[in-house]
Amino acid sequence: MDHFLSDRIQSLPQSATLAMHQQTMDLKAQGHDIINLSIGEPDFKTPLHIQQAAKEAIDSGAYFGYPPVAGYADLREAIAEKLRKENNIPCKPNQIVVSNGAKQSIANVFSCLLNPGDEVVVYAPYWVSYISMIALAGGKPVPIIGELANDFEATPQQLDRAITPKTKAVIFSNPCNPTGHLFAKKTVEAMAAVVQKHDHVLVIADEIYEYINFVGEQTSIGALPGMEGRVVTINGFSKGFAMTGWRVGYMAAPLWLAKACEKFQGQTTSAASSIAQRAALAAMQGGRKEVVRMKEAYCKRRSLCLALLAEIPGLRCNKPLGAFYLFPEVRDYFGCTNGKTTIHNADDLCIYLLREAHVSVVTGSAFGAPSCIRISYAIDEEQLQIALQRMKEALLKLTKAA
Ligand code: PMP
Numbered sequence: 001m002d003h004f005l006s007d008r009i010q011s012l013p014q015s016a017t018l019a020m021h022q023q024t025m026d027l028k029a030q031g032h033d034i035i036n037l038s039i040g041e042p043d044f045k046t047p048l049h050i051q052q053a054a055k056e057a058i059d060s061g062a063y064f065g066y067p068p069v070a071g072y073a074d075l076r077e078a079i080a081e082k083l084r085k086e087n088n089i090p091c092k093p094n095q096i097v098v099s100n101g102a103k104q105s106i107a108n109v110f111s112c113l114l115n116p117g118d119e120v121v122v123y124a125p126y127w128v129s130y131i132s133m134i135a136l137a138g139g140k141p142v143p144i145i146g147e148l149a150n151d152f153e154a155t156p157q158q159l160d161r162a163i164t165p166k167t168k169a170v171i172f173s174n175p176c177n178p179t180g181h182l183f184a185k186k187t188v189e190a191m192a193a194v195v196q197k198h199d200h201v202l203v204i205a206d207e208i209y210e211y212i213n214f215v216g217e218q219t220s221i222g223a224l225p226g227m228e229g230r231v232v233t234i235n236g237f238s239k240g241f242a243m244t245g246w247r248v249g250y251m252a253a254p255l256w257l258a259k260a261c262e263k264f265q266g267q268t269t270s271a272a273s274s275i276a277q278r279a280a281l282a283a284m285q286g287g288r289k290e291v292v293r294m295k296e297a298y299c300k301r302r303s304l305c306l307a308l309l310a311e312i313p314g315l316r317c318n319k320p321l322g323a324f325y326l327f328p329e330v331r332d333y334f335g336c337t338n339g340k341t342t343i344h345n346a347d348d349l350c351i352y353l354l355r356e357a358h359v360s361v362v363t364g365s366a367f368g369a370p371s372c373i374r375i376s377y378a379i380d381e382e383q384l385q386i387a388l389q390r391m392k393e394a395l396l397k398l399t400k401a402a
């Protein structure tokens with residue numbers, strides 16, 4: 001009966017991050033000792049005051065009905081205030097649409113913006129789902145590729161060259177999933193200058209890793225002069241507040257687009273969960289002590305992983321300034337074998353590492369960088385140490401095939 005499925009869904013690949021995560025969980029359930037460095041998911045518990053707010057929301061009995069489609073008014077107000085105060089983004093509560101995770105916010109934006117054939121410039125390496133979401137909405141992704149030598153940062157010239165009359169938007173994540181790269185102020189300014197030359201182009205700035213930033217400086221493109229009305233800022237609670245399962249994210253968009261996304265969401269999923277929204281309000285209004293504590297832990301893990309990775313021959317890595325990923329280039333292992341398995345590409349290497357080292361990582365090809373692999377270090381230091389040791393031992397078994 002597969003042929004009953006739409007062309008749209010038949011041509012849609014599975015999310016590589018979720019697929020690798022699921023495969024890992026299945027293997028673990030069968031009793032295999034796999035260390036999971038595949039999914040980008042904090043290992044911390046949601047801070048207690050946020051959990052408490054959700055419990056209180058249930059106990060109050062006041063939050064069992066459908067919430068307003070774009071989110072509770074007080075949550076939209078708190079988000080708008082956060083964006084004004086922390087990010088200098090001018091915005092009002094009616095520009096905020098709360099969704100089931102930032103993932104839905106991004107999908108809403110593409111669904112509301114794109115006609116068949118419209119183009120979206122995507123900074124590569126990119127987060128895996130951008131490409132599929134653009135395609136699902138009928139658009140055409142146009143990657144611009146950043147190289148390791150340039151910290152994986154595509155240049156403003158590349159952006160300028162990629163923009164055509166069909167371009168509707170450009171999307172990037174900052175800090176970046178999968179590279180951990182942080183786009184510096186001057187880069188974001190240069191990006192804004194290019195966009196300002198092209199009236200028909202919006203920027204979608206995915207700032208979901210904002211709080212996992214090891215140097216402090218975060219430039220929101222939506223805050224820059226001349227960018228008002230030109231930027232959709234995406235953010236959410238999953239990463240910074242360790243709330244992946246609660247499924248709350250949001251966009252701050254120009255009013256016309258926020259209204260369209262609200263209409264779209266009203267016809268597709270309605271609002272994000274009421275109880276999760278009350279928890280998200282507590283996250284917004286509470287302090288950032290826990291957020292900082294988690295960031296500091298990630299920062300220590302990054303140093304540990306970089307040091308351990310440096311001991312493995314043939315891996316080259318940037319020094320990420322944010323998020324919780326390392327994205328080493330692994331091409332030196334292409335054409336290598338352990339006598340039984342030959343590694344042709346990053347996909348093969350990930351399978352090899354899963355089988356031989358019992359460590360799961362994600363192939364760079366899912367992120368538009370086929371000579372890299374992504375390592376998520378959102379797990380404790382002890383496990384990281386074991387995982388990288390196992391990876392090292394497995395990789396040392398590979399030699400150039402004759
Ligand atoms: N953007 C990026 C760059 C991500 O890594 C993720 C990870 N899930 C998301 C958006 C979506 O996050 P969520 O839907 O959990 O809010």
Ligand code: GLU
Pocket residue numbers: 015017018038039040041103128129177
């Ligand atoms: N964003 C995370 C990742 O890249 C979670 C999985 C997903 O939503 O794709 O691993």
